[in-house]
Amino acid sequence: MTETAEPLVSGARAAGLVISTAESCTGGMISAAITDIPGSSAVFDRGFVTYSNAAKQAMLGVRGETLDTHGAVSEEVAAEMAAGALARSEADLAVAVTGIAGPGGSEFKPEGRVCFGLARRGAETRTETVEFGALGRDRVRAATRDHALALLLGALGAPRT
Template sequence: MWPDDIEDAARRIVADFTERKLMIATAESCTAGLIAGVITEIAGSSLVFDRGFVTYSNEAKREMIGVANATLKAHGAVSREVALEMAEGAIGNSGANISVAVTGIAGPGGGSEEKPVGLVHLAARKDGKSIHREMRYGDIGRSAVRLATVRTALEMLVEISAD
């Protein structure tokens, strides 16, 4: 179902996080649950996966994980600030101690000169520390943008867990 590299990364995360007793929450917009899906594809994931929030709309971001309306208005849904608030909100509204959040424009429409198709903001959070990445995958197709985002999100879970 998943490309081998993505499934292998998820398998390593489940094994490592099980050993370290880390619990994951995801907050996903443009991937709409794909990150949660690949993690829970792995047997034993119930030991490390608490919950996933699919917050496709601004209303869902506000209601489910507490993204501030002022942040959405000031920066737009596809922004560093919103990704960081999504990651924080995923932890605050779950039993997890590590999170990853993504918000972006997968295409084929919806882009602009300032925020083109393929722009994705990702954030991960653990122990009060957050990391952020702005990715510009380009207009490579909706599915390719979403899969590239899953790859980056898994990398960020590994990175933030190393601290």
Template sequence: MTVSAADILEVAKHRGVMIATAESCTGGLIAGALTDVPGSSAVFDRGFVTYSNEAKAEMLGVDMALIETHGAVSRPVAEAMAAGALDKSNAAITVSVTGVAGPGGTVAKPEGMVCFGIATATGVRSETRRFGAIGRHQVRAETVNHALKLLLNSIATL
């Protein structure tokens, strides 16, 4: 099921919720999908593109020890990214993504593995999806769609 960014923005506007994103493997595509919709500035605060580990640490406050221990593609790092975006924005909800878009990967972290984080004032949660070796473009597209689904479901419960 494909989620409409316009639907997310409508629900966020209705609930008075600001959104921020923290993206690694998508390079800003989630923020781009949201800001493609006219009027998105009413509920989209900002997007952090933190492709490098240094950017994750500098822009979002992700502890480098966390990255060294778990790797950049991990649920703990996705959670820290989402929490950092919440802390450094005016948003009430943030979504983060970090993954292996491909080509390549390892046995433990194969192509198509993406970790997602969602943060609100009530806490942070994360999950991992394995989209498979479907190609870089398709992994990124599936990641954007899943992140939008997470946002829509999470905003509806705020």
């Protein structure tokens, strides 16, 4: 369990917000960290593990054109994943992650690159890319989980628009 998950659950409860996740490279680790916390059922609706491109399309509505143009590891896909998780859940806030945990990667998409999407009802979807570096698969995945939880925690206080 990470240090961020407990304040996230209590903060979401205090804010009256429900969370959803859309995960690729973490394979459910973000959802697991949240649901490790007692009482998380009050603030966690569901998690989508969409490891394949077909799953991203079928479960989250990621467009084939977006995947073809930008690739699965892109802010564009992360944004569509987050928006899809929000649209297909009872959540107010959704985080999405897609990246290359390793081993491997390429010159254009190196190991340790992870794209994040953060969607909140009534607000514009935000994205960012973090280059964790070639830390090894386990450490990239753990760093991705922790960063996603921190993004969610930071979004709890975001004003509703």
